[in-house]
Amino acid sequence: MKLSARRLAPALFLCLLALAACAEKRPATEALAEPAPAPPAAEPLPETVSPVSIPEVTPEAVAMLDAPPVVRVLVLESRRTIRFRVPEAYTVGMDAVSGVSGRIERGGDLSVRASDGEIVLADGRRKVFGAKSVFVAPADGEVSTIDGASYRGGFLFVATRGGVAAINVLDIDEYLKGVLPSEIGYLKDAQYEAFRAQAMAARSYALSKLGERRGDLYDLNATVMDQVYRGASSESEAANRAVDETRGLVCAFLGEPARAYYCSCCGGHTADIRAVWPWKTPYPYLYGVRDTVPGTAGESLCRGSRHFRWTAHWSASDLSAVLRRTIPRELRAGAGDLGRILDVRPLGTGRDGRVAGLEIETDRESFTVQGDRIRWVLKPDPGSDAILRSTLFNMDVSRSGGRVASIDVLGGGNGHGVGMCQTGAIRMAELGYSGEQIISHYYPGVRIVTLYR
């Protein structure tokens, strides 16, 4: 299946490449020139860092595409039947690009299910359309409803293991309007520039994912796997305005949309992607920055968050119960009895303050956990599936009789820590920084360009 975004991608890449070639680049290592971050400690953080000034940023006024690219977002999968409501007339066909097979003048409550290798769209007992895949586009830009949530754009229904999947096909700015409130919340007027920064970051992230799943029928998951997307039901007037005002603005690095990750609270220093996700592409704008700017007297921008500092404690039996569950699942090792936990040792701390790895020694085996995966292995509570808030922590291990008696952790931040700190971005907005300056602080070395009109 080909969509217009696919065809536009090479042109987009070349234009951005040309633009980046003549751009003066900030050194990618600028963020690393800062002294090492303070380890998680009692507030306030020591004032060891002079904030780097953030210049005004003017987006490059060059448009390359005439219209927003289209994205395909996996909203539901493996459903036996999907209840689908289209309020007015709609068109139906096999997919979004090969043409319309028919126009139905009357909308209403419809159902979609898989039957004998075919997707069947029905109005009550009447079959409206059946094919290998079914694409429905409401006429006149109406929103349709699935499971009580409304969505802009059209829907592609395909068969998946155990049922039907619904893929929302819509232009990227319509998609972003359903992302912003879920990802950064409903902000106050004084925090509006954080919405603009979030719009540019989320747009860049989504564009950087187009074409990555070449064999798949969708580009993005509607969950934390990519960006949480809840459709038109979740939209807010201010977030929509931020998407419209930043129309076409994209963070670009070396001619490509930046993989602009972001997280809830960085704990005082954003993460170095090389330590957190050593298995992912180490884009240099994701090496981590001290989260402070002029106007905060050296204090971290996100220190007002309830996640800024936190503690966790494991007794020997809690630790054993947690690791017995998580090690086989996350490391595909140690099935059966792990034995006694003899030691847990952090394997170094990066310049971003995060623990790069953990070595877990039992009387049967040793296990090594790398980067962000630590959060899934060292879960804080044996009775819950919640993961550890971050890998920015100091660990105090008490030992007794040659084994671990308890572990105490003093941690900072919430989330992987890579890229923009949303709590810090909101604080920057309150301090009067623009969305472009927020982007410039969190993704050093990226340029903001206009990609489409």
Ligand SMILES: [Zn+2]
């Ligand atoms: Zn932060």
